[in-house]
Amino acid sequence: MKSSKQTTGTVIAAYRSYTLIEGDDNQFYKCQQRKTIGQVVCGDLVNWQAEDQHAGVITSINERRTILQRPDINGNLRIIASNIDQVFIVVAHKPELNEGLIDRYLVAAENSHIKPVILLNKIDLLQEQQLEELKSRLSLYQDIGYPVIYTSAKQAHGLDSLIKVLNDNNNIFVGQSGVGKSSLINTILEDSNARIGEISEATGKGKHTTTTAYLYPLKQNQGHIIDSPGVREFGLVKLNEQEVAEGFIEFRPFIGYCKFRNCAHKNEPGCALLDAVKENKISQQRWDSYQRIIVSINENNH
Numbered sequence: 382m383k384s385s386k387q388t389t390g391t392v393i394a395a396y397r398s399y400t401l402i403e404g405d406d407n408q409f410y411k412c413q414q415r416k417t418i419g420q421v422v423c424g425d426l427v428n429w430q431a432e433d434q435h436a437g438v439i440t441s442i443n444e445r446r447t448i449l450q451r452p453d454i455n456g457n458l459r460i461i462a463s464n465i466d467q468v469f470i471v472v473a474h475k476p477e478l479n480e481g482l483i484d485r486y487l488v489a490a491e492n493s494h495i496k497p498v499i500l501l502n503k504i505d506l507l508q509e510q511q512l513e514e515l516k517s518r519l520s521l522y523q524d525i526g527y528p529v530i531y532t533s534a535k536q537a538h539g540l541d542s543l544i545k546v547l548n549d550n551n552n553i554f555v556g557q558s559g560v561g562k563s564s565l566i567n568t569i570l571e572d573s574n575a576r577i578g579e580i581s582e583a584t585g586k587g588k589h590t591t592t593t594a595y596l597y598p599l600k601q602n603q604g605h606i607i608d609s610p611g612v613r614e615f616g617l618v619k620l621n622e623q624e625v626a627e628g629f630i631e632f633r634p635f636i637g638y639c640k641f642r643n644c645a646h647k648n649e650p651g652c653a654l655l656d657a658v659k660e661n662k663i664s665q666q667r668w669d670s671y672q673r674i675i676v677s678i679n680e681n682n683h
């Protein structure tokens with residue numbers, strides 16, 4: 382029996398019949414996996430051994446830093462990608478900027494331990510005054526510690542700084558349909574086309590023939606983009622009230638200081654969170670948004 386040495390690799394895409402990985406030598410390999418190790422997913426760091434020049438066997442999966450889960454058609458949570466470091470919450474003036482939606486993405490990201498970045502796209506379409514108004518609305522998020530960046534996918538504005546922020550991270554792009562996620566991703570990956578061509582050659586599949594999550598290595602630096610329709614549906618999954626509150630990062634210093642241990646943070650006397658709202662330490666807008674999310678998760682639980 383031929384013995385070959387164990388090396389590490391990254392899962393580019395996990396298909397039903399095989400898994401495509403990128404080895405440490407930056408080559409692509411079609412792999413089978415040992416059944417005992419469980420389902421591998423896009424983004425996994427794996428140990429594997431080569432069987433020939435283009436194929437190998439995955440022998441173990443390293444512990445996942447983060448996971449992205451979505452319910453399948455039966456409502457069971459399924460992991461669709463792993464080791465995502467950063468999520469770009471893409472917004473625009475059209476479809477209209479919706480802070481409630483941003484807050485839901487932020488809560489989902491915080492609970493998955495994925496770092497959020499807010500990205501306002503299509504700035505080429507804005508008059509100076511409109512841009513100022515949107516910047517001022519988004520400054521709320523900067524004040525609580527989130528980076529906000531501005532781009533135009535169409536005019537390649539702000540893309541150099543975006544690419545810098547992508548470096549060394551596995552990144553995903555989320556946001557309403559029409560804000561420009563595909564345009565941004567395609568523009569960034571344009572230069573990486575040769576690389577994606579190589580992948581297609583290794584699999585015999587074009588890059589758009591799959592609904593499986595796919596990890597695209599950037600050519601510009603050590604960053605990766607993970608994308609698929611499922612990844613773009615990133616959102617709240619099965620969180621309880623406590624987790625929603627923790628997902629509002631500026632609430633954290635006050636959580637645990639309410640007079641009553643089981644405080645529901647609605648109208649209880651001595652609620653540390655309500656006091657913080659009154660003292661403008663928590664913005665009324667974010668507070669209202671929190672209350673709306675609580676109502677919506679309780680509706681979904683019934």
Ligand code: GDP
Pocket residue numbers: 502503504505506532533534535536556557558559560561562563564565
């Ligand atoms: P997605 O649904 O979020 O993936 O959005 P798309 O990338 O499909 O973009 C939706 C529409 O907005 C398309 O017609 C794009 O050409 C347009 N678009 C995307 N980014 C920009 C931008 O930065 N500026 C302008 N003017 N149009 C853009």
Ligand code: ZN
Pocket residue numbers: 639644645646647649651652653654655
């Ligand atoms: Zn309270």
